[in-house]
Amino acid sequence: MMADFVTGRWSAELEDLFLRVSGRFGRVEVRRRMRDYVRGLLGPVGRKNSWQLAEYAGHNGPYGLQHLLSRSRWDPDELRDDVQEYVAQRLGAPDGVLIVDDTGFLKKGVVSAGVQRQYSGTAGACT
Template identity: 60%
Template sequence: MHERFADSFLRSEPRQRALRYMWGLLAPLERKNGWTLAEEAGEAVPDGMQRLLNDSVWDADEVRDRLREYVVERLGDAEAVLVGDDTGFLKKGRESAGVQRQYSGTAGRTENCQIGTFLAYASRHGRTLIDRELYIPEHTWIA
């Protein structure tokens, strides 16, 4: 699986960290965040994992498209369905993109939050997330 994405990373350090990141995502961890993924990879702090996601040069859309190809190869089925859903990420401040008071199903009420939209592919062979997007409301500071 890593070979499918390895050339998306120009340098060897992020390429190797991406492999450790993928292993962490597949590990049976109770919670998966920067700290737990770094610990699973044998790293003392999450800085390297955060650098991979925030600063490394790679094309997230290209990786997403390659993942979609993999999903079609492994899970493809004429009777498969796409499942769209949104998730609210509660926020205390207003500094993150897309944050405002809006309804969050996560909280079950109107709260200060971001909304992420997700697309999953589901077939009798399995299911997986295949795309994501941050919802940016019309009246936020980013607009």
């Protein structure tokens, strides 16, 4: 399923989004790293750390992606606003609501902190 975001039917949507937000990243190298980073997060990468994401993107090491996240100059609030506007335009409806439930894990026991009944997307129910 996640691979569809990178290579399948969602690929064109991702490219459209990348074009829309690319102005937030000054240099072309940083834009490419941002694109590689997002594709890695959405792609079939087992562990989503800099080494594995860089390997998936075909980079020689993680340093470019680490630079993107720690030293490159871009405003995460402006990027968030751009993505939010894009989603509203592409998926929005006047009375619509977007709910993203990406993951969860089942808890066991009744006495540990945080194990009260709660909805889990993994189970699709309250557990």
